[in-house]
Amino acid sequence: MADRRVDPRADSPGHGSGPEAWFFCLRLLGGRYAFEAPLVTEVVRLGPLTRLPAAPSFLPGVFTHRGEVLPVLDIGQLVGHSAVPIRPSTRAAIVHCGPWKVAVVSEAVEGLVAIPRRNLEPPPSESSGVAEFLSAVARDADGPIAILDLPRLVETARSRAVPAGSGHA
Amino acid sequence: MNEATSEIVMFQVGARVFAAVVHDAVRIETLRELTAGEIVVESALGMPFARARGIVVAGEAQGIERTLVVDNIIGIRSIPESDVHPLPAFAAACLSSGAVTGFVILDEAPMLLVDLPTLVRERSGAAACDTTPERP
Numbered sequence: 001m002a003d004r005r006v007d008p009r010a011d012s013p014g015h016g017s018g019p020e021a022w023f024f025c026l027r028l029l030g031g032r033y034a035f036e037a038p039l040v041t042e043v044v045r046l047g048p049l050t051r052l053p054a055a056p057s058f059l060p061g062v063f064t065h066r067g068e069v070l071p072v073l074d075i076g077q078l079v080g081h082s083a084v085p086i087r088p089s090t091r092a093a094i095v096h097c098g099p100w101k102v103a104v105v106s107e108a109v110e111g112l113v114a115i116p117r118r119n120l121e122p123p124p125s126e127s128s129g130v131a132e133f134l135s136a137v138a139r140d141a142d143g144p145i146a147i148l149d150l151p152r153l154v155e156t157a158r159s160r161a162v163p164a165g166s167g168h169a
Numbered sequence: 170m171n172e173a174t175s176e177i178v179m180f181q182v183g184a185r186v187f188a189a190v191v192h193d194a195v196r197i198e199t200l201r202e203l204t205a206g207e208i209v210v211e212s213a214l215g216m217p218f219a220r221a222r223g224i225v226v227a228g229e230a231q232g233i234e235r236t237l238v239v240d241n242i243i244g245i246r247s248i249p250e251s252d253v254h255p256l257p258a259f260a261a262a263c264l265s266s267g268a269v270t271g272f273v274i275l276d277e278a279p280m281l282l283v284d285l286p287t288l289v290r291e292r293s294g295a296a297a298c299d300t301t302p303e304r305p
């Protein structure tokens with residue numbers, strides 16, 4: 001099921017003060033979205049999903065990968081768009097964001113992209129939808145890329161969910 | 170070397186099959202002799218269709234029992250402890266029910282593991298009197 005290992009820590013000059021920043025790029029919501037490459041550990045093809053009762057829409061289920069059960073995060077659902085279609089060919093990036101390990105489902109995976117730091121621009125000032133979670137925007141040879149603040153996005157997803165024991169079960 | 174095992178009861182609610190630790194179930198019954206105040210029909214697992222069986226669970230107070238209404242009891246199975254997995258942390262933090270505690274891996278597929286006392290405690294008040302069929 002695993003497609004490839006990603007080890008951006010090994011060659012990630014962009015995470016420091018180098019001239020280029022390295023990001024991991026996915027196609028989502030009809031566009032190109034990326035986040036800091038060191039967050040990604042692996043790209044996998046999703047196995048059969050087990051749906052969870054009492055789960056928010058952005059958590060469509062879990063799947064097993066190398067004997068580990070991983071939750072799937074649908075960013076489209078989190079930001080009020082339609083769900084990313086989940087098919088046998090659907091791929092996800094496994095990411096670590098603080099204490100959380102999730103598989104971010106995508107329409108397609110582009111992989112690592114290097115963007116000169118000088119080309120990173122502030123995001124638009126909108127505060128709704130996915131714009132709420134952008135840390136920068138940029139452009140490369142393939143077109144515009146929106147840079148997501150993935151740790152903030154994942155933490156927001158968790159905080160927006162109704163926690164167990166709150167009386168809303 | 171013998172591997173530690175857990176005994177689980179597998180039961181069906183709607184179209185899905187769930188698992189629970191056998192020790193959480195006091196007994197399994199038909200529903201004919203139960204009074205409305207003792208049963209939990211709708212839960213975080215959904216609404217049972219046929220409502221044929223009940224899993225009796227000890228309530229929070231001594232001597233109190235509550236019955237989770239299910240569609241069918243699939244059976245009891247002994248599984249290696251290594252096939253029991255906790256819910257991923259992110260999923261656990263996002264679910265609105267604390268009753269789903271993890272998974273058991275059966276035939277390489279994860280089956281949800283449910284804490285029955287938590288499940289009936291969460292829903293006992295809201296669903297105790299629901300005896301009408303609501304949806305197919």
